[in-house]
Amino acid sequence: MRLLRNATPFVLAAVSASLLASAPAVSQDGHFPYVDDNCGVVTTYDAAPERAVTLSNNATELMLALGLDERMAGTSYMANLKISPQYEEAYAQIPIISPLVATTEELIEVEADFVYAGYPDGFSESRHTRDQLHDLGMKTRLNVEGCNLGAFGFSELFAEIQSVADIFGVTEKGHEVIGDLQARLDDVAQTIDGREPIPVFIYNGGDTTPNAVLGNTLMSQAVAAAGGENIFAEVANRYGQVSWEQIAEREPEYIVVFYSGTASGQLVEDPDTELGQARVDTLKATPAIANVPAIVNDRFILINSVQGQPGPSTLDAVEAFAKAFHPDAFAE
Known part of the structure; x- marks a missing residue:
């Protein structure tokens, strides 16, 4: 060892x-x-x-x-x-x-x-x-x-x-x-030490009813390791539906937009645009969350399933999150 x-x-x-x-x-x-x-x-x-x-x-x-x-x-x-x-x-x-x-x-x-x-x-x-x-x-x-x-x-x-x-x-x-x-986790933890956690919503699609990444996922832990706090971390499940009103009440400072390379089992030609950016557009067009800090300040982080599903590249997501949540810590 x-x-x-x-x-x-x-x-x-x-x-x-x-x-x-x-x-x-x-x-x-x-x-x-x-x-x-x-x-x-x-x-x-x-x-x-x-x-x-x-x-x-x-x-x-x-x-x-x-x-x-x-x-x-x-x-x-x-x-x-x-x-x-x-x-x-x-x-x-x-x-x-x-x-x-x-x-x-x-x-x-x-x-x-x-x-x-x-x-x-x-x-x-x-x-x-x-x-x-x-x-x-x-x-x-x-x-x-x-x-x-x-x-x-x-x-x-x-x-x-x-x-x-x-x-x-x-x-x-x-x-x-x-x-x-x-070692990479430890480096991030040392860099952001003492910073207050940033409230984060992890969005997994849905327009009428939003889908959230919940507390039992590695993605939720990745957000926490980066100095964030999943606003639905207390929900002991992997994925599930929430409401726009719940999101508004919890006032996330950042929204992580999570997506894969397929929709309804079919290939998507340009996932970053057709899924990632499209989900950002959905969020911006939803009146119920118009005053949420992440929306007002245009704070979105796009993470696809290569970094978002459990694997070695999850550490890439942690590092990207940390630099977005606490930029001052990385400017020192």
Whole structure:
């Protein structure tokens, strides 16, 4: 655990607990067999997967952060969003199977032996269940935010990274990635130390009734780590509907506009404009929140699912939030 020396006690405890839970199954130098207990599905790995396919952008970036590009047979569901700059070179060498979630047929065609989804809808009755893929000889994993009923924070993200590292026998690389991410969190915390939290609304679309990102998401924790406070953080759920009146009453200073690269399951040609900016326009055109400070002062931060779903690029979102919420701290 040498590379976690900068971690907070809370994060260290959570990651250590995750590692200890798997200790009988894998040694710390990545020996097999390794048993992965993930969202109620127990899978034994006698060797690291060789032909992995990802079903979401955050799953793709997590694997690339661990240096696993040579173990990847393909990626899917980037839609028309862009991979984060630090992963561009490695991503360019991997086949893009589909801009949407890869189908069962596409997974069979590339001879996938491991299928990793960062969103719960990667595995479904309408596409393919995990059991169906297991019957076809493919092992699977779901990012645990997708099956977690409680709050999901950075300690859970770090445990997720370590679990994938252990599956592929790159345990020390997992420690390194987690250590780097924790150091970035610590740098932000030190920079904004002493500043009062800024009230923030995280908007996930909706015009008649607004959809909010609630307290049990990593996005909510990212806002908190950046010196903000999700105005619906107390709601113990991931996503849900609120009212314009509630937003007006809570007077957010900033609004984070969250969007993906699809709408109603269909590709969007220009998500930043057609979803991100369109949602800003909806907010500005809603009379019930016209006097909210974020609207009056034009304080919007657009965050797409590459940074907004649990993955290593969530730290990019934290840093962007912090610089917007507390610009004076970064000017010093």
